[in-house]
Amino acid sequence: MDKTGETFEGGIGSLMPAYQKRRALLTGEALPPHDVDFAVLKSQPLPPQQNPRPEGLSRTQKKRHALLGELHGHSELALLHGLLIAHLRKHTYPDGAPALFLRLWKEEEDWLLETLPTRWLISAVITFAEHGQSEADRTLAARMGMFFSLMKIYEAERCFSGLPPQKAFKVKDRNTSPLPMGMKDFSVLQGDLEAHLLAPLWRDAGQAPAIGNLVRHLLERLNTDDGTVFRRLALMRNAAEKSRKGKV
Numbered sequence: 001m002d003k004t005g006e007t008f009e010g011g012i013g014s015l016m017p018a019y020q021k022r023r024a025l026l027t028g029e030a031l032p033p034h035d036v037d038f039a040v041l042k043s044q045p046l047p048p049q050q051n052p053r054p055e056g057l058s059r060t061q062k063k064r065h066a067l068l069g070e071l072h073g074h075s076e077l078a079l080l081h082g083l084l085i086a087h088l089r090k091h092t093y094p095d096g097a098p099a100l101f102l103r104l105w106k107e108e109e110d111w112l113l114e115t116l117p118t119r120w121l122i123s124a125v126i127t128f129a130e131h132g133q134s135e136a137d138r139t140l141a142a143r144m145g146m147f148f149s150l151m152k153i154y155e156a157e158r159c160f161s162g163l164p165p166q167k168a169f170k171v172k173d174r175n176t177s178p179l180p181m182g183m184k185d186f187s188v189l190q191g192d193l194e195a196h197l198l199a200p201l202w203r204d205a206g207q208a209p210a211i212g213n214l215v216r217h218l219l220e221r222l223n224t225d226d227g228t229v230f231r232r233l234a235l236m237r238n239a240a241e242k243s244r245k246g247k248v
Contacts, residue, residue: 045076049069063086080104129145132210137211
């Protein structure tokens with residue numbers, strides 16, 4: 001923070017160079033053709049990652065090398081999915097990348113939902129924000145992208161509390177300082193903000209032809225994850241209810 005009181009010196013617009021840098025073109029090897037046989041790629045296990053990373057690799061080869069480590073134990077189809085997302089999150093990408101990505105999700109949705117780590121399902125839904133064919137898909141994907149980005153920020157900050165994500169805060173330790181930007185306080189124990197946030201996403205997934213199943217799959221995983229703010233709030237409410245009943 002600078003002496004003017006700004007969190008980002010020069011304003012939010014000063015963040016644009018960092019944003020643009022992350023979206024530079026991946027140069028190097030071409031993607032497979034649009035009619036590539038997905039069944040063949042599913043049957044091909046990934047080779048082990050070579051370490052240290054070889055010198056002289058193109059940007060695409062470097063990305064593949066990184067994915068070999070992250071997707072160890074998966075198949076070439078999972079890696080192709082990761083490469084497609086890496087390309088499509090850039091400003092410029094191979095001409096056939098959007099169509100191949102959409103074909104992959106249309107033909108292999110069940111396999112992708114069953115096989116890919118949640119992190120890659122989240123990346124996939126965010127990719128639909130720019131490359132979905134319907135307005136319903138693009139709009140819902142953009143909302144899901146904002147939701148998961150904010151979730152990542154606040155969960156990452158919470159790590160500095162020293163508490164594991166499964167550990168709820170104690171109600172009695174609440175700080176009573178006002179919320180930033182004049183926002184109205186949220187009743188942790190009685191509020192319905194979660195319903196207003198999550199229920200519309202679930203509802204609108206029913207009208208999104210390409211990502212509806214993906215969105216509901218992610219929301220179901222969110223519901224069963226024991227390390228989210230929603231689970232911690234539920235634990236706090238349960239503890240408060242038990243305390244209230246013990247005093248009756």
